[in-house]
Structures are given as structure tokens and as C-alpha cells.
Amino acid sequence: MSAIRHALSIKREDDFAQWYQEVISAADMAEESGVRGCMVIKPWGYGIWERMQRLLDDRIKQAGVQNAYFPLFIPLANFEREAAHVEGFAKEMAVVTHHRLIADGEGGLVPDPAAKLEEPLVVRPTSETIIGDAMSRWIQSWRDLPLKLNQWANVVRWEMRTRMFLRTSEFLWQEGHTAHATAEEAKVETMRALEMYRAFAEEDVALPVIAGEKPENERFPGARETWSIEAMMQDGKALQAGTSHYLGTNFAEAANIRYQDREGGQELCHTVSWGMSTRMVGGLIMTHGDDDGLRVPPALAPFQVVILPMLRDKPEDAALLEYCEALRASLAGQSALGEPLRVLLDTRPGKAAAKRWDWVRKGAPVIIEVGGRDMENGVVSLLRRDALWDINTGKPAFENPTCEAAAQTVPTILAGMQSGLFTEARDRREANIIRDITDMAGLSEYYGEDQHRPGWVEVQWSKPSGEGLEAVISQLKALKLTFRNVPMNTPPADGSCIFTGKPAVERIYVARAY
Amino acid sequence: MSAIRHALSIKREDDFAQWYQEVISAADMAEESGVRGCMVIKPWGYGIWERMQRLLDDRIKQAGVQNAYFPLFIPLANFEREAAHVEGFAKEMAVVTHHRLIADGEGGLVPDPAAKLEEPLVVRPTSETIIGDAMSRWIQSWRDLPLKLNQWANVVRWEMRTRMFLRTSEFLWQEGHTAHATAEEAKVETMRALEMYRAFAEEDVALPVIAGEKPENERFPGARETWSIEAMMQDGKALQAGTSHYLGTNFAEAANIRYQDREGGQELCHTVSWGMSTRMVGGLIMTHGDDDGLRVPPALAPFQVVILPMLRDKPEDAALLEYCEALRASLAGQSALGEPLRVLLDTRPGKAAAKRWDWVRKGAPVIIEVGGRDMENGVVSLLRRDALWDINTGKPAFENPTCEAAAQTVPTILAGMQSGLFTEARDRREANIIRDITDMAGLSEYYGEDQHRPGWVEVQWSKPSGEGLEAVISQLKALKLTFRNVPMNTPPADGSCIFTGKPAVERIYVARAY
Incomplete structure (x- = not known):
């Protein structure tokens, strides 16, 4: 029995933190940008985030929440108001003080002293205060409630120690903000958002989570209750993967969010906020990655099936490409997990074996290689990312279904892989x-x-x-x-x-x- | 014949600029935020932008362009490099100089002098330079070309005179950035993006445009060629609604984007960039709005059909709601313009007539009112937003199809409205x-x-x-x-x-x- 060689240089059990960095690099997901604390999210990493956005956004819309967009910049006065209301107010934020650059006379540029802002602006670290301002304008009577808003946006929190996806100065997220007439209704919304995150994490990210309430010391500053979903990574550490906060009337009081009730009285609203970020991508890596790289749950894979024709720069390539294109079209006509299959026919230059390992490291769920002999026999060579190695031979566990059989079984393979990744992670968590x-x-x-x-x-x-x-x-x-x-x-x-x-x-x- | 009363207080012909502001307010699309030059995009306006994103993004992906995400902050050095290469370099930009707030001792907050950045950071006004840095890392050989990237992002250009959607300090856009081996390939991409914008504008936004090349003085700073799509607004003014720039090797030289060709030589890449922004929403308003408010082309309407049950707070409401819900389900099962219908059953409190005018001003393509008598007769009262008034009676031009007929004809109505809005705008342009x-x-x-x-x-x-x-x-x-x-x-x-x-x-x- 030959030894299995893994596609990464570092194994999880040897150095989990290093392994994490290697997966991100080997799967071509992200890299340091050279700008302090900010990363570049590369196409494969961003494609996974786009899938998360699409699936969570569907759930958000189904709940009757409306997307909107609020300013990136928040006046200092909003934070002064918040600081008065909120203990534990975080101050590490990017501050804009000038609105023009001028030449410094030595070939460089400097902020123009003549273009200093009267009041500095803060790059939003979260949007409770600016959305609170809008709510105070938009809500007049009980008829305007509940008001349920969500924003997909970038936010900035100046972080001294950063780690890609897990903690970066700029990150991407969604922040839901809702206002309600009563504490009871606000608490129902708090729990609805929490349950939405649980379902999203478990069904879409295949990430088993424990939903529960944070103790007092872990509450969001200013919140009355903070609820979270917590996931166990493969090193046993916990990752908070989404939060939902019942804010009571604290923020409503600061922003003056009041409504006229049915009897004509003026009442404070009860507000709620909930958020999920690109941190979830880090959670996905640390839950589903293995010693060969990433494994992307099929629901989130930008491409679920990658077809690699073994091109030889010869006239026979044309027939092979035609065969592969027919397979691609046949697969793209199928559905899995409630959506049409996402299939890539990868015809970039390069050796098929090298490209295979690229896609293994990226974690494409199914890789289908097709060589001239496969075509002659009407078969393909199919590799499942969740069963990469033949444990008897130590070699990649290719299956060789006919072209038709492959097209028919891929949806079943993907559905099985989605639930299999979840079960594997849940069993590991329960054992630990x-x-x-x-x-x-x-x-x-x-x-x-x-x-x-x-x-x-x-x-x-x-x-x-x-x-x-x-x-x-x-x-x-x-x-x-x-x-x-x-x-x-x-x-x-x-x-x-x-x-x-x-x-x-x-x-x-x-x-x-x- | 009674006079037609319009749903707005200002007519286009009386004051087009004021009318534009009134539509934005009456259709509940956006408002001033209180933060200088920044607007809040409200749910109906943002919903239209989300539809634009979805439809343009599909076209972007079809062209093999990959989405990615780059930092919000750009180091000063990138702009110094650019300033050396680019005449007409714009300097009105938001500059971050500090990363912490501290109390000023008088109940206020100020930037912490101890947390001054060594090198100020600029909030991106566009991302050529930061994406250029990434391209210089990612491109080694001809095999890596073409590299076709796109980013959906917020950008900031400090504007002194702002106007909602048309010119705001912060705005949302997509920016495509591609690198190619030769000038010819780069020019093909420049024209592909231009044609993509033309098709998106005309087919999805129902906005007739003229695609062509900008003269020298209107080129993007640093570009060799700038191409645009131009649309005529109802006041006869032109709106540039999308641009595609062939940048030659200017930006490649500044960012050192080189590749090894097949013979082993080092060559500069030819780069291209192309962008479309929330400005397009302003163009939509000024093209399709009328004296009753907005008219949203069905392909972009967040809801294409709004059902308004005439509720009376009486026991009969239950049966009426059931009737309306059956209609909603029947409509939602239909498709129009290649997608499932987007239908809202609006059960918010309030009089049906008041709600009708809300939706007229918002420009929902089809409004269906259902009262008790309609239900008894098995019919509905259907109003088309593109044929609102009966010119003989001066009253709203309700049609009264049976429930089944309504469900069957709505897709045809929507397809006709989409092409009708385009034809109307094109004929107006050609006449002018x-x-x-x-x-x-x-x-x-x-x-x-x-x-x-x-x-x-x-x-x-x-x-x-x-x-x-x-x-x-x-x-x-x-x-x-x-x-x-x-x-x-x-x-x-x-x-x-x-x-x-x-x-x-x-x-x-x-x-x-x-």
C-alpha cells in the first residue's frame, strides 16, 4: 500500500494556525494587500462569499426584511451620543479629517491643510447610530412598525493583530436593524434572526452550531441580550459565527426613535440588530478543510463540478473538447440542492494533473477528468473531494462512470456531500x-x-x-x-x-x- | 370629461430639477443623510439597484469576468505614483489620518493625536492603482492572461455640489479591471464591456443609449481611449451612463504589470477598466418618470405586481385575504422576462386608495386592487402603470379581468411594458x-x-x-x-x-x- 501524499505541506495536526494560512494561499482565496490590516479577497474566496450572500439574503428577504444602504461616514456627534449611552464603547476607528490631497513640493502628496473637515468623520465600524437617525425620521406611528432593515456593507475596525477572514480592519458583512413597538415583538425578532443564522449555518455552510445566549460580560455594548451561534473548529476552538442583539430602548433613546401608539401616546421603540460577516468564510475553512486543502460545501461552491479535458495540443483535442462541452451542457441542465448545477469546463493552458490539484486545493466538490481513452470508452474519470483517496491503494479514488451515469449521479453526490460534511463536523463536535x-x-x-x-x-x-x-x-x-x-x-x-x-x-x- | 389630477405636485415641464427631487421623495427611493454629500438609499431605491446588480452581474459572469474584493483604503504612495503618470489627476478625496478617538475632556470626542497614521490612507475614489498592485503580483506569464476582474464596491469622491443618485460623495458601482497581452485583445475587451453596457441599458433598464468614443478632452485621466453609453433624459440633457476605458500600458507601467511571453521576453500588459454606478438609477428616473411619479421597467421592479386587498376591519376580510393570497400564489407561479414573477400582497394597515397612490408614485408596473364586490364577481381591478389614466373619463384606467385572466395576462403586460418604455424613450430621443x-x-x-x-x-x-x-x-x-x-x-x-x-x-x- 503506497503512502498518501497530501496536497499541502502542513498538516492540521502539526500546526493548525499555519495550516489555515496555507489553505487560504493554496486555495487562492485571499492574500495580504499591503494595506495595513486589509486583505484582498481573491475570486475563489469572494465567490464563496457571494454564494453566502445570495443564500442568506434569500432568507432575509423571506422574513420581510428590506435591504437599504446608509453612509460609510458617520459624524463624530453620533459617537459622542453613543459614548454617553454605552459603556465599553470601542474607539479604534478610522477617522477622516481632510478632503483633499496636495503636492508637498518634493514629489509627494499630503493632506491639504486648507481642506480640513470642520467635524471629522468616522468610517463606520457598525451602523446602529446612523440607521437609528434614519429610523427616527421614518417612524411616526404604530403603523410604521415593525421596521425591518438590512444592509450589506464594508465596515472598519482598526485591529492591531489581524488574521485573514477572522479579524481584519476592513471586513464585509450584513447588519440587520429592526424597530418594534414592544419588547415582546423585539425579542421575537431577536430569536427569528438567531434561528435564521442557525439554519443558514447548518443547511448552507454545513456548519453545526450551538445557538444560545451570551453571558452579561460578552454582550454587545449597549445591548440588553446578546445571542450567538457558536461553531467548533477542528482544533477544538470556538468561533462565534453570527450574533443577534436585543437592544431594549437604549439606542432608541439615544437616537430618539419614538412612535405614536394607538391611543396617541409617544413611546420609545425597542430595537434589534443582527450580523454575519466574512468571518464565516474563516469558519468554513477551519471546519471543512483537510490536509489536501479546502473542501467547499456544494451549496456554497462557486463551481460544483469542474471538467478537465486532458488536452495535448493535437488535432484530437477538438473532439475531446466537444465531448466535454456536451458533458458540461448535460450537467448544467441538472439541478442540485434546489438550484441549477454550477459547472466549469476548465480549458486554461496547463497539464490536467496540475490543474486537478489546483481544484483539489480549492475544494471543488466534484472534479471530472476526461482523456482520449475515456472518450473512446464513453466514460469519465470522476473524483469526489470528500473521498479523495483510495485507502487501499493510496491513490486518488477515481470512479469511471459512463458520461450519462456521471450526469445523472452528480446531483446525488452533491446532496450527499452537503449532508456528509455537516454530519462529519457535528459528530466531531459532539465527540469533543x-x-x-x-x-x-x-x-x-x-x-x-x-x-x-x-x-x-x-x-x-x-x-x-x-x-x-x-x-x-x-x-x-x-x-x-x-x-x-x-x-x-x-x-x-x-x-x-x-x-x-x-x-x-x-x-x-x-x-x-x- | 373630468381633469386628470396627477400624483405629484410638480410637473416635468414646469421644473424638471424640482420634479426629479419630488419623484425621489414621493417614490421613497432615497433621502439626504445629514452626512455631507452622502445619501441614504431607501428600500425601494435600493431594491432597484439590487435588480440592476443582479442583471448586470449575470452579464459580467457570462463574459468570464471574476468578482473579487480589494481594500477600501489606498496608501498615499499609490496616488503619488499615479500623479506622476497621469495628468488631470483628481485630488478631491477623503483622507484617513487617525485610527482612534479619545475624549476631549468636555464630553466630546476628538481624533487621538497619539494614533496618527504614519502614512495617511485615501478612501478609494476608483481602484486602478490598488488592483494594479494585485495584478502585478498575480500575473507572471502569458498563461495568466487575460486576467478579468470586477469589483462591486462603494467609492468616495469629495463633491461640493451633490444631487441624489447623479452626484454624491459616496456612491455604489462596479468597476471591471482587465489585463491583456496585446493592445488588440485589450481593445476587444474595451468594446465587449461597452456592448455589455449597451445591452444592459437597453434590454434591462429600457434606456436607449448611444455607444461611442469620447473625444480626447473627455477621456478618463491616463486612458488612451474612453468609450461611453449616453442617454437622453426627458429634459433633453445627456447622461453618461457607463464607460469603458482602454488604458494602454500607462497603468501597467505605473504598477509594473508585466508578463513573460511565449518566447521568454518580459512585456507590459495592456489594461482596461469599465464602470457603471448608482447614477444609472438617476437615469432611470429621468427617462421613465412621469407626472405621477416613477415608472420602473418590469425587469428592474423589486415587485412587478402589487395586490391591494380593500380591507375593512370586518369579518369578511378573512375571505378577501384568502382570495388575494390565491391570486398571489397563482401569479408567483408565472414567469415574465425569463424570471419568476415578483409579487407583493400588501396587507399593511391603511386605506387601499392611499396605498394605491403610494405604489403609483413608486412605479410598480401592475397594481391589482380587490374589493368585496370584485371577489363576489370573481374579478379584480387591474391598473397598468404605463396606462394609468382613461383619457376619456380622466379617471384611473382600471381593467376588470377575471382572476384567472389576470394571472394569465400579467406576464404579457409586463413584457409589453418593458419594450414599450424603451420604444417611448427611443422615439422621444430620435425626435430630439x-x-x-x-x-x-x-x-x-x-x-x-x-x-x-x-x-x-x-x-x-x-x-x-x-x-x-x-x-x-x-x-x-x-x-x-x-x-x-x-x-x-x-x-x-x-x-x-x-x-x-x-x-x-x-x-x-x-x-x-x-
């Missing part, structure tokens, strides 16, 4: 959640320095707040742990608090996290 | 292009101060350059005219230059313009 640790000694041992344990621990706790909570957090910090969330639909607590020894009131996940 | 003016006296008389002539004039000219061209431009400026373009597929010149009297070499459009 520990539920039987009941004291700090156990927790400390599990995450001890000499351990590289990949898991999350579900603990029971008494949910202290204020100083009590701070004491708990410093206990966690010593182990480099953070709270993730209090999962929904979990049995009630029945033990003692792992931190305080008091009777527990709920179960909560702790983990190391991105 | 003057081709028989052969001297400056005639031009001067046509555009004289006491005239409000809505037309363009096609003149013949000798195409001078340098000082000769400047003299011509000042002649035009005196009449507030600009060159638009030299149309493709026009008979060769056969007369004398209107400006110089020399033998003419080509025909060119002059017009007042946005």
Missing part, C-alpha cells in the same frame, strides 16, 4: 464536548498546560453578575478560556456552580476561542 | 436629435438663451487636438454644451467642420449634460 467536569480542578486538569485538548466543556453555573462575574472570568482567563453561550433547549441545571459552589441555575459552554 | 445644423450660428440659435430646446445636435467636425481642441471647447462652453461621443455605426462625415470650417472627419454629439 465534555459534560462531566464538575469542579475547577477538573477543568484545570482538562485544559492543563501539557494538554492539547480540543474540546468545549459544558459547565453548570450560578450566573453571578457584577463582581461575582468578574471573579469567575478571571478564573477562566487563567485557563485562557472564555464563555461561549448558554445553549437553548438544554436540560435545566441540576448541580452546583463549578465556580462558586452555589446551586447552579443554567448550563453554559466554556472554550478557547477565535 | 438634430442633424441639419452645419454652422455655429445655427447651433447658437438652437441653444439660444430664450430657447428651452431639449435636443442633442449631431455635428460634423475635423477632430483637432491640443490648442485647436481647446478653442472648440470654449466655443461649446459659451453655449453650456459639451461633447458626448462619436457614435459607432454612423455614416462617415461628408461635410465641413462646424467649428473650424475644415473638412470634417467624423460626426459627434453635442448636448447639455448632467
Whole structure:
């Protein structure tokens, strides 16, 4: 049995962080831009993000939310107002102070001192305050409620330590902002958005997540409740992959978002915000990547099937191309996962084997190679990205269906791969959640320095707040742990608090996290 | 015969500029944001832009162009490099100089002097230079060519006088950037993009355009050739609605975009860029709007059919809603213009008549009202936005087809409206292009101060350059005219230059313009 050679130089188990960088580079997804903290999202990475946008946007529209677009620049006054209302207000933001460049007399350019803005503008880090301004203009009466808006946009948060897709100064996201007449309606929307993210993550990204509420210290500044979906990466760390915030009337008060109720009284609105970002692409990589590169869930693959004709720069190429084009057309006429198949016939110059490994590293779900002999026999050589290697021979596990059989079975293969990737990730997560640790000694041992344990621990706790909570957090910090969330639909607590020894009131996940 | 009352307070013929503002407000498309030069694009306006994005993006992808995303911030050095290469370099740009806010001690916030950037960053006004940097990394050999990229993004150009959709400091657009081995291939791409814009404008926006080359003085700074599509607004002014630039090797030299050819030599790439922006939404308004508000071409309408049940807050409402929901489902099962119908059942509170006029002003192509009596008779009351008034009675021209007939005929109505709007605009344009003016006296008389002539004039000219061209431009400026373009597929010149009297070499459009 020959050894399997993997398509990357670094294996996950050897150095997960390095492996992550190598996948991004080898799958041609993104690269550093040379601009501090900003990345270039290359076509394959951006194509995956576009698929995420399309599928999540469909869900957003189905919920009756309307897309709109608000200014990139936010006046300083909005942040002053917010700072007065919000503790923990983040200040690392890009500030525009001038609106013109002039020559410096030495061949360079400088901001023109004569074009200094009277009031600096901030590049939006999030849009609660500017959308709040619009809501205060647009909402007059109960008839205008609920108002449900969403924006797809770039935002900027000045980050000192960046990591592609996971933390960059500029990133892409959607931010939903809704206003409601009552706390009850706002909470229903908070949970609707959370459930939308859960379904999107699990059904479209094949990313098993745990939906639950963040504890007090992890709330979005100014929020009354923060809910999240949390996913376990292959190194056992947690990634927060989407959040939904019930903001109470805090932001409504700051932006003066009021409505006249049916009795003529003036009431504050209850607002909600929810967001998902390009961070999700990082989550996809760290969940589905393997030692050969990325594996893209078929629902998100820009191309689900790549056909590689083995061209030889000879007259026979014409017939081979015709054969491949017929296969492409036949596949493109099929549907999988509710949409027409996305098929690429890759005729770029280069050896078919080299191109095969390009597509393996990019994680195209199905690669179909066609050589002259295949054509003579009416067959193709089909490779599934989720079953790349023949474990007996150690070679790529090509199947050789007839052309017709390939066209017919690909939709089934893709549907199976979509659910298979999900199941694989869910089983891995379930195997790495520990539920039987009941004291700090156990927790400390599990995450001890000499351990590289990949898991999350579900603990029971008494949910202290204020100083009590701070004491708990410093206990966690010593182990480099953070709270993730209090999962929904979990049995009630029945033990003692792992931190305080008091009777527990709920179960909560702790983990190391991105 | 009763008088027709229009849904707007201002008529096009009375004050076109004011009418334009009123349509934007009455159709709920956009509003001033309070942030200098930036607008808020409201859901109906943004929905139209999303439809434009979807339809143009399909055309972009069909051409083998790949979407990607590049940083919002561009280092000053890129502009210094560009300034050295490009005359007419625009300097009105937003400059980021700090990355943190701190309290000023008086309850306000100021940029933190300790967080001043070593090198200021410019908010992208266009991305040639930053994408050029990426191209120089990504292109090594002839095998990497052509490289065809596109970006959907926000850009910022500090504008002193702004006008919603037509000229705002921040706007949304797509910018295509391609690199090629030869001038010939680059020119083919330049023309492909131009033809793509023509087809998109005419088929999707129902906007008749004239595709042609801009004269020297109207070229994009640094370009060798600039081509445009130009549309005539209802006031006779021209709107440049899309451009495609052949950049030669200018930008390749500045960014060092080189490739190794088949013989091993190092060659500069020839680059191309092309763009279309939210300006197109302004063009749509000024072309298809009427004295009742906007008329949205069905291909771009976020909702093509709006169903308004005449609810009375009574028990009978339930049956009426059921009847309307069945109609909605039946319509949503149909296709028009190659896509499933987009249908809204509008059950918001409010009187049906008031809601009808909302949708008239927004320009929904078909409005279907259903009252209790309609239901009893198995009919609906259908209003076409392109045939709103019964010219005999002066009342809204409701038709009363059966429910089944309505569902069957709506696709035909929409297809007819799409081509009808185009034909109407094209006929108006053709009636307002003057081709028989052969001297400056005639031009001067046509555009004289006491005239409000809505037309363009096609003149013949000798195409001078340098000082000769400047003299011509000042002649035009005196009449507030600009060159638009030299149309493709026009008979060769056969007369004398209107400006110089020399033998003419080509025909060119002059017009007042946005």
C-alpha cells in the first residue's frame, strides 16, 4: 500500500494556525494587500462569499426584511451620543479629517491643510447610530412598525493583530436593524434572526452550531441580550459565527426613535440588530478543510463540478473538447440542492494533473477528468473531494462512470456531500464536548498546560453578575478560556456552580476561542 | 370629461430639477443623510439597484469576468505614483489620518493625536492603482492572461455640489479591471464591456443609449481611449451612463504589470477598466418618470405586481385575504422576462386608495386592487402603470379581468411594458436629435438663451487636438454644451467642420449634460 501524499505541506495536526494560512494561499482565496490590516479577497474566496450572500439574503428577504444602504461616514456627534449611552464603547476607528490631497513640493502628496473637515468623520465600524437617525425620521406611528432593515456593507475596525477572514480592519458583512413597538415583538425578532443564522449555518455552510445566549460580560455594548451561534473548529476552538442583539430602548433613546401608539401616546421603540460577516468564510475553512486543502460545501461552491479535458495540443483535442462541452451542457441542465448545477469546463493552458490539484486545493466538490481513452470508452474519470483517496491503494479514488451515469449521479453526490460534511463536523463536535467536569480542578486538569485538548466543556453555573462575574472570568482567563453561550433547549441545571459552589441555575459552554 | 389630477405636485415641464427631487421623495427611493454629500438609499431605491446588480452581474459572469474584493483604503504612495503618470489627476478625496478617538475632556470626542497614521490612507475614489498592485503580483506569464476582474464596491469622491443618485460623495458601482497581452485583445475587451453596457441599458433598464468614443478632452485621466453609453433624459440633457476605458500600458507601467511571453521576453500588459454606478438609477428616473411619479421597467421592479386587498376591519376580510393570497400564489407561479414573477400582497394597515397612490408614485408596473364586490364577481381591478389614466373619463384606467385572466395576462403586460418604455424613450430621443445644423450660428440659435430646446445636435467636425481642441471647447462652453461621443455605426462625415470650417472627419454629439 503506497503512502498518501497530501496536497499541502502542513498538516492540521502539526500546526493548525499555519495550516489555515496555507489553505487560504493554496486555495487562492485571499492574500495580504499591503494595506495595513486589509486583505484582498481573491475570486475563489469572494465567490464563496457571494454564494453566502445570495443564500442568506434569500432568507432575509423571506422574513420581510428590506435591504437599504446608509453612509460609510458617520459624524463624530453620533459617537459622542453613543459614548454617553454605552459603556465599553470601542474607539479604534478610522477617522477622516481632510478632503483633499496636495503636492508637498518634493514629489509627494499630503493632506491639504486648507481642506480640513470642520467635524471629522468616522468610517463606520457598525451602523446602529446612523440607521437609528434614519429610523427616527421614518417612524411616526404604530403603523410604521415593525421596521425591518438590512444592509450589506464594508465596515472598519482598526485591529492591531489581524488574521485573514477572522479579524481584519476592513471586513464585509450584513447588519440587520429592526424597530418594534414592544419588547415582546423585539425579542421575537431577536430569536427569528438567531434561528435564521442557525439554519443558514447548518443547511448552507454545513456548519453545526450551538445557538444560545451570551453571558452579561460578552454582550454587545449597549445591548440588553446578546445571542450567538457558536461553531467548533477542528482544533477544538470556538468561533462565534453570527450574533443577534436585543437592544431594549437604549439606542432608541439615544437616537430618539419614538412612535405614536394607538391611543396617541409617544413611546420609545425597542430595537434589534443582527450580523454575519466574512468571518464565516474563516469558519468554513477551519471546519471543512483537510490536509489536501479546502473542501467547499456544494451549496456554497462557486463551481460544483469542474471538467478537465486532458488536452495535448493535437488535432484530437477538438473532439475531446466537444465531448466535454456536451458533458458540461448535460450537467448544467441538472439541478442540485434546489438550484441549477454550477459547472466549469476548465480549458486554461496547463497539464490536467496540475490543474486537478489546483481544484483539489480549492475544494471543488466534484472534479471530472476526461482523456482520449475515456472518450473512446464513453466514460469519465470522476473524483469526489470528500473521498479523495483510495485507502487501499493510496491513490486518488477515481470512479469511471459512463458520461450519462456521471450526469445523472452528480446531483446525488452533491446532496450527499452537503449532508456528509455537516454530519462529519457535528459528530466531531459532539465527540469533543465534555459534560462531566464538575469542579475547577477538573477543568484545570482538562485544559492543563501539557494538554492539547480540543474540546468545549459544558459547565453548570450560578450566573453571578457584577463582581461575582468578574471573579469567575478571571478564573477562566487563567485557563485562557472564555464563555461561549448558554445553549437553548438544554436540560435545566441540576448541580452546583463549578465556580462558586452555589446551586447552579443554567448550563453554559466554556472554550478557547477565535 | 373630468381633469386628470396627477400624483405629484410638480410637473416635468414646469421644473424638471424640482420634479426629479419630488419623484425621489414621493417614490421613497432615497433621502439626504445629514452626512455631507452622502445619501441614504431607501428600500425601494435600493431594491432597484439590487435588480440592476443582479442583471448586470449575470452579464459580467457570462463574459468570464471574476468578482473579487480589494481594500477600501489606498496608501498615499499609490496616488503619488499615479500623479506622476497621469495628468488631470483628481485630488478631491477623503483622507484617513487617525485610527482612534479619545475624549476631549468636555464630553466630546476628538481624533487621538497619539494614533496618527504614519502614512495617511485615501478612501478609494476608483481602484486602478490598488488592483494594479494585485495584478502585478498575480500575473507572471502569458498563461495568466487575460486576467478579468470586477469589483462591486462603494467609492468616495469629495463633491461640493451633490444631487441624489447623479452626484454624491459616496456612491455604489462596479468597476471591471482587465489585463491583456496585446493592445488588440485589450481593445476587444474595451468594446465587449461597452456592448455589455449597451445591452444592459437597453434590454434591462429600457434606456436607449448611444455607444461611442469620447473625444480626447473627455477621456478618463491616463486612458488612451474612453468609450461611453449616453442617454437622453426627458429634459433633453445627456447622461453618461457607463464607460469603458482602454488604458494602454500607462497603468501597467505605473504598477509594473508585466508578463513573460511565449518566447521568454518580459512585456507590459495592456489594461482596461469599465464602470457603471448608482447614477444609472438617476437615469432611470429621468427617462421613465412621469407626472405621477416613477415608472420602473418590469425587469428592474423589486415587485412587478402589487395586490391591494380593500380591507375593512370586518369579518369578511378573512375571505378577501384568502382570495388575494390565491391570486398571489397563482401569479408567483408565472414567469415574465425569463424570471419568476415578483409579487407583493400588501396587507399593511391603511386605506387601499392611499396605498394605491403610494405604489403609483413608486412605479410598480401592475397594481391589482380587490374589493368585496370584485371577489363576489370573481374579478379584480387591474391598473397598468404605463396606462394609468382613461383619457376619456380622466379617471384611473382600471381593467376588470377575471382572476384567472389576470394571472394569465400579467406576464404579457409586463413584457409589453418593458419594450414599450424603451420604444417611448427611443422615439422621444430620435425626435430630439438634430442633424441639419452645419454652422455655429445655427447651433447658437438652437441653444439660444430664450430657447428651452431639449435636443442633442449631431455635428460634423475635423477632430483637432491640443490648442485647436481647446478653442472648440470654449466655443461649446459659451453655449453650456459639451461633447458626448462619436457614435459607432454612423455614416462617415461628408461635410465641413462646424467649428473650424475644415473638412470634417467624423460626426459627434453635442448636448447639455448632467
